[in-house]
Amino acid sequence: MHDELRAALAGLLDGLPPTQAARAVDRLIANYRGRTPTDAPVLRDRADVAAYAAYRMPATFEAVRHALDAFAARLPDWAPASHVDIGGGTGAATWAVAATWDGHRTTVYDWAEPALELGRELAGGVLPDTDWQRRVIGAGMTVPEGTDLVTVSYVLGELCPEDRRAVVAAAAGAGAVVLIEPGTPDGYLRIREAREQLTDAGLRVVAPCPHSGMCPIVPGEDWCHMAARVTRSSLHRQVKGGSLPYEDEKFSYVAAVRPDAVGCAAAVPAPARIVRKPQLRKGQVLLDLCTEEGLRRDTVTKRHGDRYKAGRDAEWGDAWERPA
Numbered sequence: 001m002h003d004e005l006r007a008a009l010a011g012l013l014d015g016l017p018p019t020q021a022a023r024a025v026d027r028l029i030a031n032y033r034g035r036t037p038t039d040a041p042v043l044r045d046r047a048d049v050a051a052y053a054a055y056r057m058p059a060t061f062e063a064v065r066h067a068l069d070a071f072a073a074r075l076p077d078w079a080p081a082s083h084v085d086i087g088g089g090t091g092a093a094t095w096a097v098a099a100t101w102d103g104h105r106t107t108v109y110d111w112a113e114p115a116l117e118l119g120r121e122l123a124g125g126v127l128p129d130t131d132w133q134r135r136v137i138g139a140g141m142t143v144p145e146g147t148d149l150v151t152v153s154y155v156l157g158e159l160c161p162e163d164r165r166a167v168v169a170a171a172a173g174a175g176a177v178v179l180i181e182p183g184t185p186d187g188y189l190r191i192r193e194a195r196e197q198l199t200d201a202g203l204r205v206v207a208p209c210p211h212s213g214m215c216p217i218v219p220g221e222d223w224c225h226m227a228a229r230v231t232r233s234s235l236h237r238q239v240k241g242g243s244l245p246y247e248d249e250k251f252s253y254v255a256a257v258r259p260d261a262v263g264c265a266a267a268v269p270a271p272a273r274i275v276r277k278p279q280l281r282k283g284q285v286l287l288d289l290c291t292e293e294g295l296r297r298d299t300v301t302k303r304h305g306d307r308y309k310a311g312r313d314a315e316w317g318d319a320w321e322r323p324a
Helices: 002-009 018-032 046-074 092-100 113-123 161-171 185-200 234-240 306-313
Strands: 082-086 105-110 130-134 149-153 176-182 204-207 226-231 246-257 272-274 279-281 284-291 294-301
Touching: 002 046, 002 113, 046 092, 046 113, 046 149, 046 176, 046 204, 046 226, 046 246, 082 092, 082 161, 092 105, 092 113, 092 149, 105 113, 113 130, 149 161, 161 176, 161 185, 176 185, 185 204, 185 246, 284 306, 294 306
Parallel strands: 082 105, 082 149, 105 130, 149 176
Antiparallel strands: 176 246, 204 246, 226 246, 272 284, 279 284, 284 294
């Protein structure tokens, strides 16, 4: 699916002057970093949308795919029949859902018609069971009754607090919800706030947290985020600059289910989650973990045998099982 998305993006900036793309990217970066919450669409025209797709779609796809993989691992026998992507724009999360499960129908809601048009264009022939609908993202919005999965990725930071809560409330009506924001302190705080709203609405957190209780992190001292490696195409480097063939997309997320939703009762969070890049030392691995009891550091050494091997192979964001 990633190769198909790259192929769809390949000719996107043909004919768009580099200076115009650069100006659009500069403004989009400001919105992405959360400095300019707005009650109007961020993507205004074709140039904005093309620049956004080149600048953000590969990274957004990878971040959402990682969050969905973590969620799917906790509910391996479940798959959505219906999916709503709120504020889906050009469809990065829709591509990620299609890379995770088969056989579902997706509806993308966004308030920017240029984004929806490009999303349709990119998905044409690859994601046929997708409906692109223009909707106001905020107060009064709903999702169809019986929706299995709702995704909201890189959207909450664009909204005022009232609209943010309205979007999370709408998402909470689905059987499963996955919310993703930039892996910044502010992005984490938005996810933390949304997580509390979801649990207050009766949902159970499945990932990344090992529990549905209060987050043990002290705001202002640290923040929970993960990283996804993004292979940068020549198109990506053209828009963003730089020479490295990859970048690490930092993101914060929460995945939760309604225990009474079809197939969701079996969802059980991991006993622990690795919340920082594992530190490899001579003969040992240091793992920073979030557990049901709170934050802790485990040291795994060679004498732990297979557990030591697992620790050396473990990555930031992975689930970590209790010792047998």
